[in-house]
Amino acid sequence: MADSHGIPVPLLLPDEPPSQAEIDLVLLTVDALPGKLDRKDIVFILKGSRRSRALFNQWYKLESFGAMHHLDDYTIGKTVDWCIYDGWLQLVVDPKGEMKVYFDKKGWERNKEIWKQRVLDWFGMLMEQGTPKDVWPRMKPIHREIKSMVLDEIADRGTREFDPILVEWESHEEDLEIRSRIRDVLASAE
Numbered sequence: 001m002a003d004s005h006g007i008p009v010p011l012l013l014p015d016e017p018p019s020q021a022e023i024d025l026v027l028l029t030v031d032a033l034p035g036k037l038d039r040k041d042i043v044f045i046l047k048g049s050r051r052s053r054a055l056f057n058q059w060y061k062l063e064s065f066g067a068m069h070h071l072d073d074y075t076i077g078k079t080v081d082w083c084i085y086d087g088w089l090q091l092v093v094d095p096k097g098e099m100k101v102y103f104d105k106k107g108w109e110r111n112k113e114i115w116k117q118r119v120l121d122w123f124g125m126l127m128e129q130g131t132p133k134d135v136w137p138r139m140k141p142i143h144r145e146i147k148s149m150v151l152d153e154i155a156d157r158g159t160r161e162f163d164p165i166l167v168e169w170e171s172h173e174e175d176l177e178i179r180s181r182i183r184d185v186l187a188s189a190e
Contacts, residue, residue: 009091009099011081018079022068026083027111029064030101035094037101039084043076083107115142116149123150123162132164136172147178155185 029045030037037045044054048066059065068076080101083089088107094100103111119142126132139147154162163186170182 011085012078014078022079025064025067031111032062039080042080043073046076112146115146119150123165132168135165135169151181151185
């Protein structure tokens with residue numbers, strides 16, 4: 001028996017901690033459907049299950065769907081349980097009385113780092129392709145904390161490589177604080 005924020009649950013733990021890549025796959029799965037998944041749902045997604053629940057919910061559209069297809073359900077479940085045990089995730093009883101998986105502080109911090117790097121990689125790809133105008137559809141759904149982290153990273157670099165993207169992003173950004181921050185980053189590079 002282990003405990004996740006006061007909820008006693010039996011967790012099955014692997015003999016050795018999972019790799020960071022495996023933990024990241026679990027985190028990305030939770031991030032794709034925050035507050036909507038229980039432990040077995042995460043296993044179904046990572047396994048690439050074709051069970052009716054997975055098909056009905058269109059989980060096959062998720063990036064992490066089938067990412068651990070080479071492992072059995074039991075092993076994937078142990079990886080999910082490790083993420084709960086080690087503080088990456090927590091279990092919360094929702095208003096319907098169902099136990100759902102959410103980020104714990106450690107998991108949310110790691111998820112933000114993953115997304116910050118993804119955004120910076122997108123920026124590099126957009127610059128290589130000469131399509132900085134395509135930035136907004138990808139940036140619109142990004143959490144504001146991640147947007148701030150991206151801007152901090154660009155400011156720390158002190159380069160002008162992403163200026164065309166920042167100009168385009170700033171023209172569409174709806175969050176006034178983020179828009180102001182983009183202007184500050186652009187101004188500081190001059």
